[in-house]
Amino acid sequence: MIYPIVKYGNPVLEKPTETVTVFDEGIQKLIDDMFESMYAAKGVGLAAPQIGIGRRIAVVDITFKEDPAAKLVLINPEIIHTEGRHTQSEGCLSIPDFRENVSRPNKVTVRAQDVHGKVFEKTGEELLARALLHETDHLNGKLYISHLSAIKRDLMKRKIRKLIKAGEW
Numbered sequence: 129m130i131y132p133i134v135k136y137g138n139p140v141l142e143k144p145t146e147t148v149t150v151f152d153e154g155i156q157k158l159i160d161d162m163f164e165s166m167y168a169a170k171g172v173g174l175a176a177p178q179i180g181i182g183r184r185i186a187v188v189d190i191t192f193k194e195d196p197a198a199k200l201v202l203i204n205p206e207i208i209h210t211e212g213r214h215t216q217s218e219g220c221l222s223i224p225d226f227r228e229n230v231s232r233p234n235k236v237t238v239r240a241q242d243v244h245g246k247v248f249e250k251t252g253e254e255l256l257a258r259a260l261l262h263e264t265d266h267l268n269g270k271l272y273i274s275h276l277s278a279i280k281r282d283l284m285k286r287k288i289r290k291l292i293k294a295g296e297w
């Protein structure tokens with residue numbers, strides 16, 4: 129099932145999510161739906177709040193279907209190590225048509241659980257590091273615009289408010 133993507137302005141995007149404690153078929157189905165919804169929206173990462181579900185689950189595929197082995201399920205992820213710094217243009221499915229340069233660590237390790245509840249660690253660099261940080265942020269109720277300067281963030285929010293008012297969001 130393809131879920132519509134929740135856009136900026138919906139409070140579900142700015143609330144911390146609930147830890148997953150039960151790993152059942154419902155979780156497997158939700159993850160399948162999340163990958164389907166992410167691909168349909170042409171994204172390389174998706175967090176559950178972006179489909180209106182306040183649970184600590186995210187999916188990532190920075191190869192966008194090219195390498196099935198690159199599909200990553202992150203349940204209850206925590207960033208446990210970061211290294212370096214890298215600035216790159218970043219966007220978010222929940223804030224369509226906007227992109228900004230964001231400075232983030234260049235190498236990160238995440239500890240998470242897989243679909244069966246098994247704990248694993250994954251280290252990623254560059255785009256993967258950015259995706260791991262971006263999606264973990266989502267699960268903490270944090271959007272990438274929180275990493276921008278106040279001036280840039282306010283400008284973007286103003287533009288979005290105009291779009292909302294015009295019914296174009």
Ligand SMILES: [Zn+2]
Nearest residue numbers: 219220221222
């Ligand atoms: Zn996002």
